[in-house]
Amino acid sequence: MKRRAFIRTSASVSLATGALFSMGEWHSLLAAETPNLAYDLVAVKNAVPALMFDSGIAALGGMKQYVKPGQRVVIKPNIAWDVPPERGSNTNPELVGQIVKHCMEAGAGEVKVFDHTCDEWTRCYSSSGIGDAVKKHGGSMVNGNDEKEYRSVSIPKGRILKETRVHRLILESDVLINVPVLKNHGGAKLTVSMKNLMGVVWERRPWHSMGLHQCIADFSTFCKPTLNVVDGYRVMKKNGPRGVSEADVAEMKYLILSANMVAADAAAAKIFGIEPADVQYIVLAEQAGLGTAKLDTLNIKRIAL
């Protein structure tokens, strides 16, 4: 009898702490405290994506800095197109898989991955290799093309974008890891972290007519990922964002990690070979006080493997 009572008590105690814990973390995403970091940005180069991520995240103190045990994690890679990984149109699947693995090892309660794709979503998830990579490491893929999953939110700091519909995972998860792929974009010039967040909203068409760059900057005032991991392994230099063939892609073998999207995008622009000042949404986001594109003012860790 004693033992049973003990088990019962300890079970209820752990249940209660679990419940308290999850309630306490409920709204942590939008009011996220930046983890205590030594570096503003970590840049890694010259290795395969998974290895670059291993050393990059280690320099930031490991995934446990960002993911606490039991937390709900959502990862947002770029999975917009029905093309294989060699084309560089989607985020590298090994990188996404490795991030899922680190999250699980850090004790994440669940790891969900989605994108509001352009091509038909089931084909994108499978062709990109991301579907398999995520499942292999214990994460799960979620349909990002289901309108019912999107919730209306207001964007108080938005200049022209005042309201939009956002996937509920973004609102309900504790941790958002943004994993864009660095590539050329015919309309926005460059797509990196901030542009990648267009994949968590439902109506994207109005953004174009309202003013694409301002909308991207406005949405960044609302949605601030816990961590941004920029895939610069295969970089699409032209014909982006979809690309036509592997000839559009240069194997540059870079990876950038930063909690700040403006810094991450500025560094990515440099790697791509253009000045951050030439990408309008980076300028607008900087003006909105979301971070700095002046990389020499930041504490950057550079790792060449």
Added chain:
Amino acid sequence: MNTQKWLRPLRRILALVVLAAFIIIFSDVRGKLPSAWVGVFTSIQLVPSLLKMILPLSLLSGLFLVLIALTLLSGRVYCSVLCPLGISMDVANRMLRWMPFLRRKARFKKAANYVRYPLLILLLLSLFSTGLFALNWLDPYANFSRMATYLYQPVYIAGSNVLAHAAAHWGVAALQAVPVNPFIPLAFFSALSFLLLVFTLMLFRDRLYCNAICPVGTFLGLLSRFSFFRVQIHKENCSQCGACQQVCKSDCINIKNLTVDTSRCVVCYNCLGACNANAIRYSAQWKISEKAVRQRDPSKRAFLKAGMLFMGAAPLLAEAKGHGANALCFWSRGVALPPGSQSLKHLKDKCIACNLCIASCPTKVLQPAFLEYGFTGMMLPKMDFQKGYCNYECTHCGAVCPTGAILALSAEEKKITQIGKAEFRPGRCIVKTEGTACGSCSEHCPTQAVHMVPYGDNLTLPEVNADICIGCGACEHACPVEDPHPAIFVVPHEVHQKAQLPKVEETTEVKNDHDDFPF
């Protein structure tokens, strides 16, 4: 004791396997089935197999002959175990057991020869004037397929989405919700009317549709008159109790004369199980019965003669209607045909409007036409770039098409099949009118036929290289300009053309063997 009681369970098992396969095919809203698997069940349908046979170099071209041989050997087995419409009727009829007030006992009825033969001949004649149009509204497979697409599939999707959302609510991510099919009134109401027609006929006289209206049933009935194996009454054992007659689906057992009308018998074997005296048996017939010879009636011959005469003149009456003016205007541009359908003529010659391509199109760009192809093109598949765009890598519609109306293209062939060309209207583009960055069209373009060129101060404007455009409609679908029409749209070809492959220019390899960072 009847020694052939095992035949009926065997027929039921085979029929249920086929029906289950079709239910799975139309429930495959998540695109998990390999198209070859779908082909196994659709290619054994009579009208599709006939149309496929006319197509040269088809691997499946022999299946029509196999079905003919099967019928000559064993009677209308097709109607009982291969036809999904017939099997559905049997299942529905079986369910009527739970509603005794709707049940009826079968009696022998005369064959509706004055309906079925003229109808078949008229249908054959119509092939020369309106093509497959009339046949499409009566063919059992096409009708079943349309009912499955417009009546069954939406219910299935709704049900599975409810489950998916419920599962997601309880934290299980086992099932993903799928987009709901658009509601097409013509498609829905035509499928519903057919369902009501067949169901009413079934209440009234079971397989009456199959023996009075169905062109496949009538055609196979002509053959099954001569079938080698058939259901026959053996006089020496028969006490004329009439038990067999009461369970006959086709009302074709005449207990008074001890004959079975093999032209109507769908070899369901119900009668074998009903007979306790082993008097009715499925057995080989060694000589063509005199009965079958005598049954030929003169009116039928007259019809055939008139038909032959008419057939000679029919091509003159054939439609010579053109497809869409060649004007480059959005409103008069015509309709885009699915890749692999080559031309409107080819599509109309081969398509039985079963709409399986529409049911299985992953992007929903395929939709049934109303009057866009003319009256006789109703319910044929068209591309609707409002609903979606054609996925560059996808060749699904051609792979599942049972008749070859949409030819199975390899991914390589599909990627150079030009179904139309994109037309850009700079005056409507928001880059010009609003001075804002966009590039949504070029972003979606798989070949970069639509590409962005520098425009004004730090902006880019679309430009079209029509030679490499395949007309997939991604640009039109993605264009944020809506009212009254997009700034970029596809002008379809009447006959599909070949597009050039996109030029591949190697990206100058960025030297990255050093350890320096650009910041």
